[in-house]
């Protein structure tokens with residue numbers, strides 16, 4: 001995982017995301033990821049949503065700020081807390097987000113999407129068994145770790 005390309009790629013990705021969310025009309029507060037109330041408009045979300053960009057070379061972290069600009073970011077969650085993960089299709093290839101345990105059992109997943117700008121989301125309760133996440137279609141390049149512990153700091157409880 002490197003941040004070296006993050007600044008150059010991040011701008012375009014962020015613009016694409018904001019355009020897509022704006023077009024979909026579901027995510028009016030996407031630019032304010034620290035404000036749970038603002039970010040949850042239109043989607044039933046408890047706490048700060050996790051937002052990734054999906055492209056063949058990696059999952060690209062968009063929110064919260066701790067993962068912004070990171071490739072295949074570590075998702076730090078707190079067991080028992082409910083999260084909504086949103087991802088947006090960046091490159092028009094088919095992707096699908098899946099969380100699994102260390103034995104490869106699927107614990108949460110979104111639907112797949114292949115249209116550029118399409119978004120998918122899944123709401124799940126974090127479990128200590130959660131170990132990794134990956135893309136159904138690009139499991140070698142699009143994968144990262146899920147770490148159960150203190151979780152990301154949010155403006156919620």
Ligand SMILES: [Cu+2]
Nearest residue numbers: 095135137138
């Ligand atoms: Cu993929």
